[in-house]
Amino acid sequence: MENMQTISPDLEFIRNIKKAGGQDVKKCYQCATCAAVCSISPAQQPFPRKEMLLAGWGQKDELFKDPDIWLCHQCNDCTIYCPRGAKPGDVLAAVRFNVFENFAFPSFMGRALANPKALPLLILAPMIIIAALIWGATRGDFSFLNEKIVYSKLLPHIWIEAFFIPGSILTALLALAGLLRFWKGLETPSLWTPHPRPLPQGERGFREVLDGAVATVKDLLTHGSLRDCGTNKPRAWAHLLVFFGFIGAAATAGLAVLAMRLFHLDPPIPLAHPIKWLGNASAVLGIAGIFNPGLKAGRHSCSRLHNLLLPHRHRLFSFVLCPLFQVCPHVLPDPGSC
Amino acid sequence: MAEIKINDSINSDVLVVGGGIAGMTAAIEIAETGRRAVLLEQKASLGGQVATFHQYFPKLCPPACGMEINLKRIRVNPLITVLTLSQVKKISGSPGAYEAEIVLNPRFVNEKCTACGDCEKACEIERNNDFNYGLDKTKAVYLPHLMAYPLRYVIDPKFAADERMKKCLAACKYGAIELDMKPRNIRVKADAVVWAAGWKPYDAAKLDQLGFGKYPNVITNVIMERFASLSGPTAGKITRPSDAKEIKKIGFVQCAGSRDDKHLAYCSTVCCTASMKQAAYIRERYPQAEIHIFYIDARSPGRLEDFYAKLQKDSKVFFHRGKVGKITENPQNKNPIVAAENTLTGERRALELDMAVLATGMVPNTLDEPPPLNTALDDFGFIAPGASQGIIGAGTAVRPMDVSASVQNATAAAAVRPMDVSASVQNATAAAMKALALVSRPRQPADNAGVSLLKSDKTPEAVAV
Numbered sequence: 060m061e062n063m064q065t066i067s068p069d070l071e072f073i074r075n076i077k078k079a080g081g082q083d084v085k086k087c088y089q090c091a092t093c094a095a096v097c098s099i100s101p102a103q104q105p106f107p108r109k110e111m112l113l114a115g116w117g118q119k120d121e122l123f124k125d126p127d128i129w130l131c132h133q134c135n136d137c138t139i140y141c142p143r144g145a146k147p148g149d150v151l152a153a154v155r156f157n158v159f160e161n162f163a164f165p166s167f168m169g170r171a172l173a174n175p176k177a178l179p180l181l182i183l184a185p186m187i188i189i190a191a192l193i194w195g196a197t198r199g200d201f202s203f204l205n206e207k208i209v210y211s212k213l214l215p216h217i218w219i220e221a222f223f224i225p226g227s228i229l230t231a232l233l234a235l236a237g238l239l240r241f242w243k244g245l246e247t248p249s250l251w252t253p254h255p256r257p258l259p260q261g262e263r264g265f266r267e268v269l270d271g272a273v274a275t276v277k278d279l280l281t282h283g284s285l286r287d288c289g290t291n292k293p294r295a296w297a298h299l300l301v302f303f304g305f306i307g308a309a310a311t312a313g314l315a316v317l318a319m320r321l322f323h324l325d326p327p328i329p330l331a332h333p334i335k336w337l338g339n340a341s342a343v344l345g346i347a348g349i350f351n352p353g354l355k356a357g358r359h360s361c362s363r364l365h366n367l368l369l370p371h372r373h374r375l376f377s378f379v380l381c382p383l384f385q386v387c388p389h390v391l392p393d394p395g396s397c
Numbered sequence: 398m399a400e401i402k403i404n405d406s407i408n409s410d411v412l413v414v415g416g417g418i419a420g421m422t423a424a425i426e427i428a429e430t431g432r433r434a435v436l437l438e439q440k441a442s443l444g445g446q447v448a449t450f451h452q453y454f455p456k457l458c459p460p461a462c463g464m465e466i467n468l469k470r471i472r473v474n475p476l477i478t479v480l481t482l483s484q485v486k487k488i489s490g491s492p493g494a495y496e497a498e499i500v501l502n503p504r505f506v507n508e509k510c511t512a513c514g515d516c517e518k519a520c521e522i523e524r525n526n527d528f529n530y531g532l533d534k535t536k537a538v539y540l541p542h543l544m545a546y547p548l549r550y551v552i553d554p555k556f557a558a559d560e561r562m563k564k565c566l567a568a569c570k571y572g573a574i575e576l577d578m579k580p581r582n583i584r585v586k587a588d589a590v591v592w593a594a595g596w597k598p599y600d601a602a603k604l605d606q607l608g609f610g611k612y613p614n615v616i617t618n619v620i621m622e623r624f625a626s627l628s629g630p631t632a633g634k635i636t637r638p639s640d641a642k643e644i645k646k647i648g649f650v651q652c653a654g655s656r657d658d659k660h661l662a663y664c665s666t667v668c669c670t671a672s673m674k675q676a677a678y679i680r681e682r683y684p685q686a687e688i689h690i691f692y693i694d695a696r697s698p699g700r701l702e703d704f705y706a707k708l709q710k711d712s713k714v715f716f717h718r719g720k721v722g723k724i725t726e727n728p729q730n731k732n733p734i735v736a737a738e739n740t741l742t743g744e745r746r747a748l749e750l751d752m753a754v755l756a757t758g759m760v761p762n763t764l765d766e767p768p769p770l771n772t773a774l775d776d777f778g779f780i781a782p783g784a785s786q787g788i789i790g791a792g793t794a795v796r797p798m799d800v801s802a803s804v805q806n807a808t809a810a811a812a813v814r815p816m817d818v819s820a821s822v823q824n825a826t827a828a829a830m831k832a833l834a835l836v837s838r839p840r841q842p843a844d845n846a847g848v849s850l851l852k853s854d855k856t857p858e859a860v861a862v
Contacts, residue, residue: 090652090693094738094745095722096606105738105745108719140606140722142657 068117072157076114079173081153086145087111093137093147098287099130106130107137107147114150122154123161124245131155134288162244164236192218211326216319300348307341406584407478409433411832412497414485414768415593417445418800419792419807419825421467423591426808426829428476435585436471437480441504441551442541443468445595449528449542451625451633453800454674455704461544463800468546481547486582488590488769488788492835497585503578505538505552510573512540512548519568521561524553526630529623532638533630538565538574543628552576589789589835591828592768592780593807596759596793599654599661607653607755608724613639614733614752615724617653618668621675621754625682635679637752639731644686644751647679648735650721651692653755663777665758665797669696672756673708680713688714689748691721691737717746724753759797763790791828 163169416438522537601609654660764778780790807825
């Protein structure tokens with residue numbers, strides 16, 4: 060009994076989990092069906108059964124440094140087969156959301172994302188910035204609209220580059236700051252997880268890291284793990300399309316700038332040009348992915364209201380948040396589950 | 398036409414519906430206090446689910462022990478009238494004065510049958526043997542099982558009109574076969590009604606991730622009892638359905654559909670001990686076999702804990718704490734592969750087995766066929782406690798229970814919950830007591846001519862055709 064330790068549940072954290080979509084977390088009775096049905100859970104220390112226990116007991120610090128919550132692809136096989144309706148998929152999403160909220164830098168951005176009331180403001184903010192840039196470039200003189208339409212007269216390239224290139228760098232730095240906070244959390248020793256966390260191979264050599272990185276990139280590009288999903292399989296294809304749509308769009312923008320600055324290929328780029336092809340193809344992929352009918356069909360049966368409304372909310376997020384904030388909707392509670 | 402051995406109207410004290418262990422117990426308890434009981438069974442023989450078992454837990458004795466003595470008590474008691482192949486169509490009245498309309502379905506074999514088996518030998522038609530869950534076949538004229546009561550053949554109604562059955566008719570030297578037998582309606586008057594309709598296993602095919610019905614070597618606990626039974630389809634050899642090889646490594650999947658809000662939300666209380674019992678008899682018959690039991694909580698209530706503790710010490714029995722999430726199949730050898738996390742070690746494994754047994758729970762028959770007179774049922778279809786104003790539940794009609802509880806319960810009331818055999822018996826005894834409380838008039842002699850007629854035939858039983 061001398062090994063007995065007292066753990067104190069963080070009740071606020073449990074409330075946050077419940078608020079963020081994990082309202083059924085306490086229904087879990089630890090049968091471990093979830094960990095067994097999950098197609099991507101590892102053989103050692105599988106998830107999400109242990110995360111359900113930690114969440115139900117309010118073990119915030121443990122969950123914040125639990126890398127497994129980031130392995131989850133939210134395919135919801137666990138939620139479908141959970142005998143108690145505890146919805147492990149939603150609980151993990153709620154945990155991720157809390158982690159994001161906690162580590163985001165600057166912190167007010169994390170809190171703003173957490174608050175649904177702030178959503179209009181978040182959508183409005185970039186619009187205001189763009190409107191301000193347009194105003195700054197044109198000084199309110201829109202007479203060029205009467206001539207042949209040239210987009211760069213509305214917002215000249217130099218303005219875009221001057222604002223968005225440093226903007227992107229700043230975004231990347233802020234993301235890095237958040238990531239560092241998260242990484243520091245991972246290194247804190249704790250009651251539950253041995254430190255350092257044992258790796259399956261028992262070694263942390265360069266070779267293992269490289270192999271792991273190669274495997275991860277391969278999995279990302281093919282969406283292999285997501286396609287192993289049983290319940291939400293159709294979402295894998297939808298996601299793959301949107302994923303390559305955005306990569307294509309980013310590549311198009313970068314190539315267009317390079318083409319303009321290095322080869323003086325001034326826009327509008329002719330329709331027959333490969334960069335134009337790439338851009339149009341990316342747009343088609345993205346739209347096809349977002350409106351993939353399988354996206355809805357693959358959802359498990361919820362109330363009719365949820366089925367009707369939530370995929371649309373998901374699409375709204377995909378449309379608005381991804382391009383504007385470079386924030387993908389995974390950190391938000393999955394709208395597909397209820 | 399053979400003579401009809403019972404009256405068109407029977408005056409009785411208590412009508413007991415369901416001829417399993419609980420109903421039998423209730424009828425016996427009632428009759429042994431000197432009251433008249435009518436015991437009604439839907440199938441061709443008494444015995445219910447218990448008759449299909451290989452062994453009872455925890456003593457590991459065959460159902461013949463217990464059933465035999467009860468059958469004898471029924472056989473010698475003139476106050477019990479047994480109606481097989483019978484169904485209640487309607488019950489009217491109130492406590493103290495019920496009247497039931499009952500349909501007697503044709504057996505196509507009359508009381509002259511001596512169970513010699515000549516008809517069976519002559520019969521060409523085969524049917525799926527539902528007593529063995531379709532694992533083998535019987536002839537269209539068959540004996541329900543070895544302990545059948547009444548010990549008399551029965552003809553599957555699907556084939557009664559078949560021309561080929563004429564051969565059986567010719568083969569019977571006692572004139573026992575009547576292919577033109579028709580259903581008959583009779584009335585039973587009783588002061589009380591005990592409902593011991595029993596249970597059925599949960600339909601394992603609804604558990605899509607566990608592969609029952611898809612993979613041949615995934616079976617259920619009730620099927621295992623038939624495999625193990627010496628009177629079963631394999632004469633007691635526990636073999637894989639895919640290739641008839643005897644098992645070397647077997648797994649039990651506890652809570653298959655139980656404690657699951659999408660299937661059976663409750664715990665049937667018997668499946669854990671039932672699997673342990675099966676593990677114990679497999680160990681005895683196949684000392685080399687390896688047994689894996691996957692559980693959420695090993696529930697062995699009361700003195701059954703000793704049984705669990707004993708099995709835990711067995712070096713060939715492995716308990717894994719964690720429910721099986723899914724079962725897949727090795728396509729080469731048709732081995733089921735069960736996936737589960739052992740929550741005590743934090744390891745997730747996919748274990749390849751020869752055979753997987755799904756421990757499915759008990760569904761009360763009252764769920765699909767509710768008792769008459771608006772008897773109140775609980776959320777799961779069991780007869781609700783306190784609903785005994787009219788119909789009195791006994792055995793697994795009131796809650797899941799084991800055989801012994803069922804017998805006790807039937808003695809008390811005769812049929813209200815799911816239970817193991819012992820719970821079922823206790824409950825049935827209690828039900829019988831409740832039923833007797835409703836019987837107000839003085840004891841009367843057995844009043845029906847049928848009984849005395851049968852006695853004159855030197856068959857000391859009151860059995861309806």
